[in-house]
Each structure stands twice: as structure tokens, then as C-alpha cells.
Amino acid sequence: MQSRRTKFIFLAVLALFVFFFSSDFGLIDVEKTAIITAIAIDKDNDLYEVTAQIAVPEATDTNSENLKTQITAKDTTIGGAIKNLGDYSGWFPKLAFCNLILLGDSLLEDNVIDVLDYFAKSLRVQDSALVALADGKAGELISKATPLDNISAFALQKIMLKNVGFDADIASTDIKTFCVGHYSLNSSALMPIVKVIKSSENQTDTGGGGSSGAGSGTSSSGGGSSSKEDKNNLFDARTTALFVKGKKVGELSPELTQTYSALYKTFEGTSFSVNDVDFKGQKTNYLLSVVDCRPKIKLHATENDLRLSITLKLYCKISDHSADGSSEALSQNNPIPEKVKEKAEQYFTDNINELLRTEKQTGCDFMQIKQKLYRYNHKQYSRYKDNYLSVLKTDVNVSVFGQK
Amino acid sequence: MQYQLKTRQVCLFFIAFLPLAKLFMMPSVMAGKANEDMWMCALINLALDFLTAFIILKTTSKTDKNVYQLLEGKVGKGGTKFIMCLFFVYFLLKSLLPINEQKEYVIRTLYTLTPTLLYFLPFFFVCFYFCTKPLRVIGRASDVLWLITSLGIIILLCLSIGNFELSALLPVGANGIANVIEGSYATLTWFGDGLYLLFFMGEFSYRKKDNLKILGCYLLGALAVMVFVIVFYCVFTSIAFRQRFALTEISKYSTVINNIGRFDYIGIMMILFSNIFALSIPLFFSAKILSYIFSIKKKWVSPLIVVLFHAFVIIFLYQRIHGIEVFIMKFTGWFFLLTANILPIIICLTAKKEKGYAIKEN
Numbered sequence: 157m158q159s160r161r162t163k164f165i166f167l168a169v170l171a172l173f174v175f176f177f178s179s180d181f182g183l184i185d186v187e188k189t190a191i192i193t194a195i196a197i198d199k200d201n202d203l204y205e206v207t208a209q210i211a212v213p214e215a216t217d218t219n220s221e222n223l224k225t226q227i228t229a230k231d232t233t234i235g236g237a238i239k240n241l242g243d244y245s246g247w248f249p250k251l252a253f254c255n256l257i258l259l260g261d262s263l264l265e266d267n268v269i270d271v272l273d274y275f276a277k278s279l280r281v282q283d284s285a286l287v288a289l290a291d292g293k294a295g296e297l298i299s300k301a302t303p304l305d306n307i308s309a310f311a312l313q314k315i316m317l318k319n320v321g322f323d324a325d326i327a328s329t330d331i332k333t334f335c336v337g338h339y340s341l342n343s344s345a346l347m348p349i350v351k352v353i354k355s356s357e358n359q360t361d362t363g364g365g366g367s368s369g370a371g372s373g374t375s376s377s378g379g380g381s382s383s384k385e386d387k388n389n390l391f392d393a394r395t396t397a398l399f400v401k402g403k404k405v406g407e408l409s410p411e412l413t414q415t416y417s418a419l420y421k422t423f424e425g426t427s428f429s430v431n432d433v434d435f436k437g438q439k440t441n442y443l444l445s446v447v448d449c450r451p452k453i454k455l456h457a458t459e460n461d462l463r464l465s466i467t468l469k470l471y472c473k474i475s476d477h478s479a480d481g482s483s484e485a486l487s488q489n490n491p492i493p494e495k496v497k498e499k500a501e502q503y504f505t506d507n508i509n510e511l512l513r514t515e516k517q518t519g520c521d522f523m524q525i526k527q528k529l530y531r532y533n534h535k536q537y538s539r540y541k542d543n544y545l546s547v548l549k550t551d552v553n554v555s556v557f558g559q560k
Numbered sequence: 561m562q563y564q565l566k567t568r569q570v571c572l573f574f575i576a577f578l579p580l581a582k583l584f585m586m587p588s589v590m591a592g593k594a595n596e597d598m599w600m601c602a603l604i605n606l607a608l609d610f611l612t613a614f615i616i617l618k619t620t621s622k623t624d625k626n627v628y629q630l631l632e633g634k635v636g637k638g639g640t641k642f643i644m645c646l647f648f649v650y651f652l653l654k655s656l657l658p659i660n661e662q663k664e665y666v667i668r669t670l671y672t673l674t675p676t677l678l679y680f681l682p683f684f685f686v687c688f689y690f691c692t693k694p695l696r697v698i699g700r701a702s703d704v705l706w707l708i709t710s711l712g713i714i715i716l717l718c719l720s721i722g723n724f725e726l727s728a729l730l731p732v733g734a735n736g737i738a739n740v741i742e743g744s745y746a747t748l749t750w751f752g753d754g755l756y757l758l759f760f761m762g763e764f765s766y767r768k769k770d771n772l773k774i775l776g777c778y779l780l781g782a783l784a785v786m787v788f789v790i791v792f793y794c795v796f797t798s799i800a801f802r803q804r805f806a807l808t809e810i811s812k813y814s815t816v817i818n819n820i821g822r823f824d825y826i827g828i829m830m831i832l833f834s835n836i837f838a839l840s841i842p843l844f845f846s847a848k849i850l851s852y853i854f855s856i857k858k859k860w861v862s863p864l865i866v867v868l869f870h871a872f873v874i875i876f877l878y879q880r881i882h883g884i885e886v887f888i889m890k891f892t893g894w895f896f897l898l899t900a901n902i903l904p905i906i907i908c909l910t911a912k913k914e915k916g917y918a919i920k921e922n
Contacts, residue, residue: 172682277802279668284813332799332813339798534731 190247194309196294197271198260203230206237207295209309226299234274251281256309260294267402269338276335283331286316289397291351300352300389315391324417324426327396341530342521343401348393398520406518415507418468423449427475430499442496443476455525457533462540464525465551466508472558492558504554516545565764569699571777576706578753578781580838581658583807584665586750587792591800593743596728597735601743602789605751606782612754612901613778617771619908626762630911644849650899651846657749657888659839660881663874665805684871690840691847691863695763701837709834713784715827717791719811724794745893752900759845
């Protein structure tokens with residue numbers, strides 16, 4: 157009896173092994189795998205044109221640079237175009253490492269969610285992949301050579317996905333966040349616009365030259381110049397595109413994008429300029445860096461009134477100033493002069509008011525006012541849900557603090 | 561009297577197995593019905609099961625009999641077999657969706673290409689082996705797996721906690737009671753864990769205050785479900801209803817994951833491992849009930865029948881699985897409520913205290 161049981165168990169285990177080792181565990185030969193690092197999507201007539209940037213693994217000890225290749229395919233659906241990529245190349249398009257989806261401006265005629273929904277629903281792509289809008293054709297932008305990295309997608313990711321402590325000047329978003337915004341009550345979402353700038357142009361760009369400007373004189377793309385003529389492309393993603401129901405309705409300038417980041421993202425470590433501060437007839441420029449940022453956005457709704465209170469408290473330090481003959485070192489905790497604080501406060505107040513104006517003009521509720529109405533003032537939701545932007549009153553209060 | 565289980569094992573059973581099947585598709589179904597009020601759906605179902613467990617434990621304190629002996633004493637052998645038929649169908653249906661979820665999860669997310677269905681076949685071998693064992697096997701599995709389940713859930717929750725927005729749950733009750741009840745009704749197939757206590761009755765030595773220990777552990781398992789459901793909605797808000805595999809989805813937006821890679825799969829694998837046994841438990845009881853109904857003596861016959869039934873549905877009816885899902889969620893809620901909650905409560909409330917029976921002191 158015992159022997160029969162042992163035989164049965166032995167055969168059962170053997171059968172298990174047969175099932176288990178009868179295939180290749182679903183693994184794909186690396187030689188036949190295309191590791192897609194980014195996808196650029198454009199629309200050509202009624203066809204989606206998908207360009208995949210593919211990292212090519214190569215065993216070598218002489219070349220330290222990442223090797224890449226690009227393939228383009230078309231179809232009536234995004235999934236079909238990606239399938240065609242595999243059919244044309246013989247590679248299996250592996251999207252698990254695809255961290256960037258770049259949309260061309262030809263898609264703006266249609267609803268962009270038609271494109272992004274594929275990536276949001278498919279389990280083959282991480283929906284934490286970044287999404288951006290190209291200023292022009294996405295396929296061309298992604299093929300631009302840049303001195304930052306041999307694979308332009310990696311360079312773009314460096315610009316868009318900054319760690320805390322870097323300048324928060326880009327409204328970076330991923331597939332999930334865009335879809336959450338799109339399917340929320342206000343159907344509003346945003347994504348950065350990527351523009352190509354020549355590195356030589358970048359070096360001479362001195363910004364708007366206003367009384368104060370966000371990051372004037374430098375591009376968010378950073379990086380130096382390259383000696384190679386074809387590699388002098390840098391990227392700027394500080395402008396933000398606004399969407400309502402998947403359609404682009406407006407843009408936020410770099411200054412407004414930075415102020416938006418102060419209200420809704422981690423802003424600590426960001427620097428901003430306060431220029432032309434008049435001290436006894438002498439114009440001085442200051443660079444302040446934000447040590448602590450405390451935004452508070454509250455919506456109060458009553459039967460007669462809908463009021464949005466925005467309070468922004470910024471604790472800053474002086475990073476640089478162009479004073480002549482100053483005896484104070486920057487490493488000291490110097491108090492910020494009153495005039496500088498006033499000018500900085502005015503700069504952020506004006507920008508917040510401009511953000512609210514843009515929200516009303518475009519109808520894109522990127523400040524999530526309708527959501528606040530629904531969540532925190534639900535009793536008044538039905539009263540204001542259709543006209544909240546037109547009846548909204550605002551109080552903006554910005555305080556800039558420094559060492560006392 | 562030789563007991564099959566220890567009180568400790570009954571306690572750990574709820575920590576090890578109660579949350580598991582609820583971490584895959586169930587949260588998205590609730591979100592689809594009740595949006596930000598989905599946590600209320602889970603709360604209602606967990607409260608129902610808690611009430612069932614409470615009443616069963618009350619009866620356990622009055623008698624040493626197991627459920628078969630208890631029913632035979634009241635409704636005779638024929639009546640008992642009829643009631644057991646209902647429980648048999650219940651356990652058979654209860655495990656159908658969770659097994660399919662685990663299969664789909666493994667095939668769709670762990671493999672790049674779609675593998676053949678044979679990849680999931682080893683599960684049925686393990687399940688068959690598990691079902692041929694006596695009740696002791698559940699106690700021993702609980703002893704081992706509670707830690708693995710807890711660690712898996714803790715890893716996933718820790719990774720997701722930074723990405724959630726608690727205000728997403730506001731306003732409370734805005735979706736209306738009808739939607740909340742609909743969400744509860746549609747997800748009854750994933751609950752009904754209180755019923756297991758009916759089959760543990762008389763199989764462990766009930767001592768004073770054991771009810772507090774067992775119900776406390778039930779609450780721990782229920783708390784894990786509630787926290788998971790809340791975190792899930794707070795991470796996905798308006799698109800929560802589309803996230804079919806909540807388990808993989810909630811943790812991947814963590815900054816650590818972005819920088820280091822998907823090490824959250826360690827937690828996911830732990831949960832998948834424990835879930836193999838959690839999925840086998842309803843089949844275990846349906847096999848035991850089948851043996852009782854038809855007085856089958858060979859211990860491998862009933863397990864083979866129930867396992868083959870599930871294997872047939874999963875392997876040969878996979879093209880109709882969507883229809884089966886809709887059918888179970890839409891039309892069988894009343895049956896789950898009747899067999900997992902109402903029937904056990906009636907059985908227990910009509911049970912009388914056994915003459916001369918006294919609860920043992922600790």
C-alpha cells in the first residue's frame with residue numbers, strides 16, 4: 157500500500173515537472189527582444205504613427221555609451237502599431253521599461269485620451285511612465301541627438317523627473333495621473349510641452365529680463381554644449397499644456413508652471429530670481445532658494461458666496477546677489493531685505509492671479525476647484541457645479557520669509 | 561477527545577487567509593459600484609461575517625459537537641444532507657472567481673507572452689493534495705502562512721502609503737445607500753469567512769475567552785482588508801474601477817520603486833504563495849461535504865471530483881469566464897448571503913446547550 161502511494165506521488169511530481177519544463181517559462185530570447193525605452197506617437201491622416209526608441213544591449217568593453225535604434229510603424233490603433241513594430245523587426249516589443257510616452261502635436265486635433273487609454277489599460281506598460289507633449293512631431297523630437305545621453309529618452313526623463321532639491325519648474329505627469337485628472341469630475345489634466353533648443357541658443361538665452369523671472373538665464377534642460385554639430389540639442393519642458401476632456405485648451409508659461417509647482421508639488425530647493433531691486437539708485441539682482449514652502453488652498457462655499465483662499469508661505473535663503481563690495485558671505489544666514497521680500501511676494505501674487513485667470517479663460521480646472529467643492533463643500537455642490545468658475549471669488553496671500 | 565485544531569490555529573487562520581482573495585479584483589468591483597464609498601461596501605460585508613462568527617462562537621461555547629452532529633441531532637440525517645448540499649454548492653461557487661483571478665494574474669502579469677493554460681495546472685495538483693488531508697492541514701498551514709501573508713500585505717501597504725490622498729474618500733455617503741448595497745451584494749462571493757467557524761465547531765477545544773481571541777484575530781484580518789481597500793481607492797480615485805489587479809497596482813508608484821525597481825514583487829509573491837492555500841480551503845470543505853453526503857470512504861475521490869470541476873471551468877470554459885463572473889456577481893448574491901450568513905446563524909440560534917457541557921478553564 158505504502159509502495160503504491162509513493163509511486164503515485166512520484167508520478168504526480170514527475171507530471172508536474174513535465175508541465176513545468178515543457179516550455180521556456182514564457183521567457184523571450186534577448187536577441188529577439190526590443191527593450192523599448194520611449195514611444196513617440198503622431199497621427200498621419202487616420203493612422204497612428206508609433207516610433208519606438210529601443211535600447212540595444214551589446215556586450216562590449218570598449219563602448220560605454222548606450223546604443224539605440226528607432227523603428228516606426230503605423231496602424232489604425234496604438235496597439236496595432238506596436239504589434240506592427242514587432243512584425244516588421246522580428247523583435248518582441250517589450251514595454252515594461254518604457255518610461256516615456258511622447259505625443260506629437262498632430263494628436264491635438266483629436267482627444268488625446270484615445271491614445272493614452274491604451275497605455276493606461278494595458279498591463280504591458282507601466283502606467284507610471286511619464287507623458288509629455290512634443291512641440292512638433294514627436295517622432296522627430298525623440299530622434300534628436302543630445303549631449304546629455306545617447307538615448308534622448310533618458311535625457312528627457314532626467315529633465316522631467318527631478319529629485320526633491322532640484323528646481324520644481326516642470327509639471328511632470330504620468331499616465332495614471334493624467335487619466336485620474338481626465339476621468340475626474342472636472343475632466344482636466346495637464347502635461348509638459350517638450351521643446352528642442354540648441355545648446356548655443358541656450359547659453360545666450362537671458363530670459364525675459366523683467367523685474368523678476370523664474371530661472372531666467374538658464375534652461376531647465378541644463379547641460380553644456382557639445383563640440384559635435386549634430387549633438388547640440390537640448391530640451392526645455394517648462395511650458396505646460398492644459399487639457400479639458402482630452403482637448404488642449406491652453407498653456408502655462410514657465411513662470412506660471414513654477415508657481416503652479418509651488419502650490420501643488422514639492423517646491424523645496426527651487427530657486428527664483430528677484431531682479432532690479434532698487435537700493436539707493438543701485439539696481440541689485442537676488443537669487444533666492446526656497447527652504448520651506450507651505451501652500452494652503454481652501455474653498456468656502458455658502459449659499460451666496462464661493463470663495464477660494466490661497467495662502468502661500470515661502471521661507472527662503474539668499475543664494476546669490478549682485479551687490480558690489482558686500483562684506484557678508486553667502487554661507488551666512490543673512491536676513492532678506494524688505495524690498496526683496498516685497499518684490500518676491502508681488503511676483504508670486506501676480507502669478508497666482510494669472511493662474512486663476514487662465515483657469516477661468518480655458519475652463520481647465522487644473523487647480524482642482526470643482527473637486528474641492530465636491531469633497532469639502534458637498535452641500536453646495538449642486539448649486540455651483542456648473543458655474544463655479546464664473547462666480548468664484550479669490551483671496552491670495554503670499555508671504556516670503558527669511559532669516560530674522 | 562482528539563481535536564483536529566488548536567485555538568491558536570483558528571485565530572491565525574483569519575490572519576493568514578481572510579484578506580487574501582480580496583486583494584485582486586474585488587476592490588475594483590466595489591469602486592465601480594460605489595466610488596469613494598466603496599469602503600462602506602467592504603465594511604458591511606465584514607460586519608455581516610463578524611456577526612456570523614460571533615453567533616457561531618456563542619454556540620461553540622455551548623456544545624462539543626461538530627456541525628454534522630449538531631444538524632443530525634436537529635433535522636436528522638436526510639435534513640443534514642440537504643443543508644450540506646447547499647454548503648457544498650456554496651463552497652464550489654465561492655472559489656470559482658478567486659481561482660480564476662489568481663490564474664489571470666499569474667498569466668497576465670508574471671509572463672511577458674501569454675503562456676498555455678497548462679502553466680496553471682500545478683495549482684490543481686497542490687489543491688488536490690491539500691484536500692485529501694484531514695482538517696489538521698488547515699491549522700498547520702495557518703501556523704506557517706500568517707506570517708507570510710502579514711509580511712506581504714505590510715510590504716505592499718508601506719510602499720503605497722506615500723502616494724495616496726485620503727481626501728479622495730470625501731464626501732462620505734454621497735453615492736447613496738443603494739449603490740453601497742449594490743457594491744456589497746456584488747462582492748459577497750469574496751466574503752463569508754465567518755462560515756468557516758461553523759466547520760471548525762467541535763474540532764478545537766473551546767476554552768473561556770477563546771471567543772475574544774478568535775474575534776480579535778478576525779478583526780485584525782478585517783482591518784487589513786479595510787486598510788487595503790481604502791489605500792487602493794486613495795491611490796487611484798477616479799480610475800479605481802479599471803484596476804482589475806489591485807494587488808500589483810497600488811505599490812508601483814512609490815519613488816523607491818521608480819529608483820530601484822519592482823522589489824514590491826517580493827510582497828506580491830508572498831501573497832500569491834499564501835493564496836494557493838487560501839483558494840484551496842473552499843475546495844477542501846466542499847470535498848469533505850461531498851464525502852459526507854455520499855458516504856464516500858476513499859479520501860481521494862471527493863477531492864478529485866471538486867478539483868476536476870474547477871480545472872474544467874478554468875481550462876475549458878475560459879472563453880466563457882466573463883459570463884460566469886457577471887452571473888456570480890449579479891445573480892448569486894442572495895445565495896451567498898443565505899448560505900454564508902443567514903443559514904449558519906439560524907443553525908446556531910436554534911442550537912441548545914448540551915446537557916452537562918461546561919466550558920473548560922484556561
